[in-house]
Amino acid sequence: MQKPIILAISGASGSGKSLFTQNLALKLRQHEREVLVLQEDHYYKAQDHVEMEERVSTNYDHPDAFEHDLLNQQLQELNAGNSIEYPRYCYVTHTRLPDFEVISPAPIIILEGIMLLTQIQLFDQFDIKVFVDTPLDVCLMRRMLRDTQERGRSISSVAKQYEATVKPMYHKFIEPSKTFADLIVPHGGENLLAVDVVSSYLLEGKSKIA
Numbered sequence: 614m615q616k617p618i619i620l621a622i623s624g625a626s627g628s629g630k631s632l633f634t635q636n637l638a639l640k641l642r643q644h645e646r647e648v649l650v651l652q653e654d655h656y657y658k659a660q661d662h663v664e665m666e667e668r669v670s671t672n673y674d675h676p677d678a679f680e681h682d683l684l685n686q687q688l689q690e691l692n693a694g695n696s697i698e699y700p701r702y703c704y705v706t707h708t709r710l711p712d713f714e715v716i717s718p719a720p721i722i723i724l725e726g727i728m729l730l731t732q733i734q735l736f737d738q739f740d741i742k743v744f745v746d747t748p749l750d751v752c753l754m755r756r757m758l759r760d761t762q763e764r765g766r767s768i769s770s771v772a773k774q775y776e777a778t779v780k781p782m783y784h785k786f787i788e789p790s791k792t793f794a795d796l797i798v799p800h801g802g803e804n805l806l807a808v809d810v811v812s813s814y815l816l817e818g819k820s821k822i823a
């Protein structure tokens with residue numbers, strides 16, 4: 614198999630990375646392209662040895678909360694045509710699930726996550742780097758709805774975590790990483806023009822933004 618094309622999609626929490634990724638993957642699959650979607654969140658460190666009370670106050674918006682070495686190693690395996698043991702993560706228990714998923718490479722791999730463009734050691738693995746740029750107040754509103762509906766959070770816990778870590782770490786790490794992007798996509802998931810532009814580029818067989 615030819616070396617896969619790897620796209621890194623980054624941006625703030627709630628910016629619309631996942632929705633943008635889903636829409637892009639859908640478009641490519643409609644054109645019979647095989648696409649593998651991966652999430653940096655699955656590489657959050659396991660915290661089985663940490664008490665629940667402490668897990669709740671972990672800073673999940675710091676690069677050190679992730680096991681980027683494992684991500685790097687697994688991207689290299691996929692690039693070499695090998696399958697990986699993809700970890701699975703649970704936002705409710707704040708740790709990894711005990712099992713993993715065996716995943717095979719695909720010609721197009723889309724990886725999305727908040728810290729991807731802060732990790733220079735991963736850049737050799739990325740063919741295209743995208744930053745989804747959505748105003749933080751919009752991200753907060755989206756996150757509030759999503760995390761109370763899907764991630765077992767209360768309104769007050771979302772608000773508290775936003776002030777304590779999400780917002781300051783965005784300004785410290787994520788926002789400055791925008792400078793490494795090849796493309797900046799405003800609004801996020803529903804930006805269908807951006808989905809069209811990126812998918813057309815890939816469908817034309819182009820793989821690297823010089």
Ligand SMILES: Nc1ncnc2c1ncn2[C@@H]1O[C@H](COP(=O)(O)OP(=O)(O)O)[C@@H](O)[C@H]1O
Nearest residue numbers: 626627628629630631632755759800801802803
């Ligand atoms: N452009 C958009 N308009 C309205 N809602 C959106 C848009 N983009 C994303 N959302 C919604 O906002 C929430 C957060 O989006 P998501 O893609 O999960 O963000 P991220 O992956 O960046 O954290 C989701 O519920 C998603 O459906």
Ligand SMILES: Nc1ccn([C@@H]2O[C@H](COP(=O)(O)O)[C@@H](O)[C@H]2O)c(=O)n1
Nearest residue numbers: 625626627654657673674704707727779
């Ligand atoms: N146990 C955890 C792990 C992560 N988070 C938050 O998730 C955000 C990243 O995921 P997105 O899908 O929103 O990009 C990040 O901002 C962490 O604060 C969490 O709350 N609990």
